[in-house]
Amino acid sequence: MKAYEIQSNAGIDALALVDRPEPKPTAGQVLIQVKATSLNYRDLLIAEGAYDAKQKYPVIPVCDGVGEVVTVGEGVTRVKIGDRVAGTFFQDWIYGSLTREKMKSALGSGNDGMLAEYAVLHQNDLVILPDYLSDIEGATLPCAGVTAWQALVTEGNIRAGDSVLLLGTGGVSIFALQFAKIHGARAIITSSSDDKLARARQLGADETINYKTTPDWEKQVYQLTNRIGVDHVVEVGGAGTLPKSLQAVRIGGRISLIGVLSGRGNEIDPSPILFKNLTVQGIEVGSREMFEAMNQAMQQHQIKPIIDRVFSFTEAREAYHYLKSAAHFGKVVISNDTLYETLRERGLANATLT
Incomplete structure (x- = not known):
């Protein structure tokens, strides 16, 4: 063969x-x-x-x-x-x-x-x-499908009315968008491409952020959630985006750490995890x-x-x-x-x- x-x-x-x-x-x-x-x-x-x-x-x-x-x-x-x-x-x-x-x-x-x-x-x-x-x-x-499912459903216990932040428009993030919508959640998604964001809106994304034109996207997420933060972040970026995700999630919220698209090894300040009472969980498919x-x-x-x-x-x-x-x-x-x-x-x- x-x-x-x-x-x-x-x-x-x-x-x-x-x-x-x-x-x-x-x-x-x-x-x-x-x-x-x-x-x-x-x-x-x-x-x-x-x-x-x-x-x-x-x-x-x-x-x-x-x-x-x-x-x-x-x-x-x-x-x-x-x-x-x-x-x-x-x-x-x-x-x-x-x-x-x-x-x-x-x-x-x-x-x-x-x-x-x-x-x-x-x-x-x-x-x-x-x-x-x-x-x-x-x-x-x-x-990608099972990873998004474990993050949002099996471990995330997503519910109608929850807000979810999705980073990028790769396989995991798009599956997570689809799963968020069938559970009645509000989905915010990021990308560096306006064309991709338009396609995400066609799939049901409620809010979109171009992280290239809005580099402080965590602040935009904060504003979009009435200065509360999202319930759940599907974090596929890794060291380069995790500090922003820690700012974008609400007190008592959850971050599913899945990928390392933006790199590894940067020093991460753990204090937001402590002071915001966050759950940060690695997801292995x-x-x-x-x-x-x-x-x-x-x-x-x-x-x-x-x-x-x-x-x-x-x-x-x-x-x-x-x-x-x-x-x-x-x-x-x-x-x-x-x-x-x-x-x-x-x-x-x-x-x-x-």
Whole structure:
């Protein structure tokens, strides 16, 4: 089979398309023909050697992927041949709390991921894809979707009337916008692009802030909330934005710390956390149980993932470069070539899908 490998920390252009033997499922496992994958910022960090200093090579990258079950091993009962399934981000996190051992089961870093023609996963680590979603749409769910769901719903306990601040318009933030709106929350979103902010308003954003023209955006958030602050911040920036998020959240509010898009390592003054009685929680994607709960809500509300562009399997490097450019709104997807050609005929390949 064809698969991509990260063989060193030499960067995106060193991503190698290789031939590997087609994997065979053993007891409890299934063989999946991968139909589509999607990229996350984590995938860029792994390709550039900036994710884990102990990263082992070679590894098949990408944690997000969906496909069709084509072979099942002995004892498999949760899925059957022909089912459309997505793999979970942490293969061993079914329910309960995250542990060190469960963290070792993440796809695309310590374990081979989904950027291949076939993948073998254990039946317990699979989620059935909702019928109303295409393979391309389903491929966006395992990391960004579940992360936003855990942040706002599982841990955030979002309620109607809450206010939520979303930083940027990448995959996690756009999923969080959609989840906030189905729960009746007020959503404030930031971006450096007025065009992206206009698209966010079309998705239901109540207030938008261009952080390039309004660098003190935390003050604007404060004013928009009657000098109270938001109930919840979905913080994807990291060290560069966290100090502003600490100012933008209300007393007793919550910050879900998810990403490091603006960098790491800056000194953070912890006093706002103390004096404002804040909850700051790191969010590491989520369990299979959370994934399934999210799918039920998405099915009920017919939520469609927002996809910016679709690239073919042979264009994986181009997809990585596009994600790195930060030009995207929502998710960047890589499809298998057959599906890509269908999209090309419809005028949708390598183009905006929203």
